Amino acid sequence: MDRYSRQILFSGIGADGQRRLGQARAAVIGCGALGSAHAESLARAGVGRLRLVDRDFVESSNLQRQTMFTERDATEHLPKAIAAANHIREINSETVVEPEVLDVNHTNIERLIRGCDVVLDGTDNFATRYLINDACIKHGVNWIYGAAVGSYGVTMTIRPGTSPCLRCIFEEAPPAGSAPTCDTVGVIMPIISIVAAVQITEAIKLLTGQLDQLHNSLMQFDVWRNEWRRIGPGTPLADCPTCGRREFSTLADTGGEFVAVLCGRNAVQVCPARPIAINFQALAQRLSAAGEVKFNDYLLRFRAGDYELTVFQDARSIIRGTDEVAIARSLYARYIGN
Numbered sequence: 001m002d003r004y005s006r007q008i009l010f011s012g013i014g015a016d017g018q019r020r021l022g023q024a025r026a027a028v029i030g031c032g033a034l035g036s037a038h039a040e041s042l043a044r045a046g047v048g049r050l051r052l053v054d055r056d057f058v059e060s061s062n063l064q065r066q067t068m069f070t071e072r073d074a075t076e077h078l079p080k081a082i083a084a085a086n087h088i089r090e091i092n093s094e095t096v097v098e099p100e101v102l103d104v105n106h107t108n109i110e111r112l113i114r115g116c117d118v119v120l121d122g123t124d125n126f127a128t129r130y131l132i133n134d135a136c137i138k139h140g141v142n143w144i145y146g147a148a149v150g151s152y153g154v155t156m157t158i159r160p161g162t163s164p165c166l167r168c169i170f171e172e173a174p175p176a177g178s179a180p181t182c183d184t185v186g187v188i189m190p191i192i193s194i195v196a197a198v199q200i201t202e203a204i205k206l207l208t209g210q211l212d213q214l215h216n217s218l219m220q221f222d223v224w225r226n227e228w229r230r231i232g233p234g235t236p237l238a239d240c241p242t243c244g245r246r247e248f249s250t251l252a253d254t255g256g257e258f259v260a261v262l263c264g265r266n267a268v269q270v271c272p273a274r275p276i277a278i279n280f281q282a283l284a285q286r287l288s289a290a291g292e293v294k295f296n297d298y299l300l301r302f303r304a305g306d307y308e309l310t311v312f313q314d315a316r317s318i319i320r321g322t323d324e325v326a327i328a329r330s331l332y333a334r335y336i337g338n
């Protein structure tokens with residue numbers, strides 16, 4: 001236990017808290033900037049199991065703030081969940097890492113949070129946050145909302161039945177295109193560090209049972225304008241569709257394939273209705289006549305003209321070079337088939 005000696009000395013944690021951390025399982029949904037920080041800190045703190053979920057791969061524009069990743073991860077186009085898992089194993093070999101390379105949606109979110117003592121929000125979009133909110137409220141799992149854009153950040157800890165849920169605070173997501181995103185207005189790393197630090201501390205309080213130390217509020221920070229604000233504490237709204245009426249609309253089967261424009265990235269993600277295992281070798285052979293193909297154990301990359309298709313093992317693809325769903329669908333159908 002020598003590696004945790006400074007943390008055990010800290011009166012809020014102690015030997016008992018350290019033991020509880022070692023027995024805990026946390027899920028980090030989204031391994032970008034916030035998720036990188038969550039995963040690293042929780043592994044260093046000695047959390048026993050970490051489930052790392054991400055749909056994307058490492059790119060050089062991530063390295064400015066996504067502290068888990070290296071230039072080599074970007075050169076090798078590793079999926080973020082795999083690259084993060086590799087680094088976590090080197091940071092703390094006692095932490096069991098469970099990487100999941102997939103797009104979070106209604107077919108998998110309940111499985112992903114199952115058996116977790118806390119879920120940390122490292123996502124960059126409201127659709128996924130409402131999915132996490134629905135699944136966590138339904139199954140009584142604590143989760144910690146966090147977001148950062150520009151120099152502004154916000155976080156809230158959601159305890160089903162005790163605190164307001166995400167939908168109590170924001171009944172609807174802002175309309176697409178109306179809110180600034182990291183891809184339109186940028187983001188600086190210090191605000192990531194602040195939001196992540198509060199989320200990680202809340203996770204440690206939850207996992208060690210120090211519930212009276214939780215901040216019980218919506219915390220907002222602007223590190224450039226020097227503004228810090230706390231709203232709350234509040235209580236769950238009786239008529240909240242999610243935690244009041246227990247209607248979990250995002251978990252319902254929508255049928256068909258999922259197509260999502262990856263905002264500000266000039267890219268579209270296409271997911272087949274049913275995941276299928278792709279044989280990269282065979283696909284590479286088929287595509288080699290049409291353009292340049294490269295693949296590793298986790299993904300295949302194909303360049304045709306102005307477009308670049310990245311295909312994952314479950315046939316999900318990220319198509320770069322367009323933000324039009326129709327073009328992306330047609331490229332998917334042409335090259336991957338369905």
Ligand SMILES: [Zn+2]
Pocket residue numbers: 164165166167168169236237240241242243244
């Ligand atoms: Zn609610």
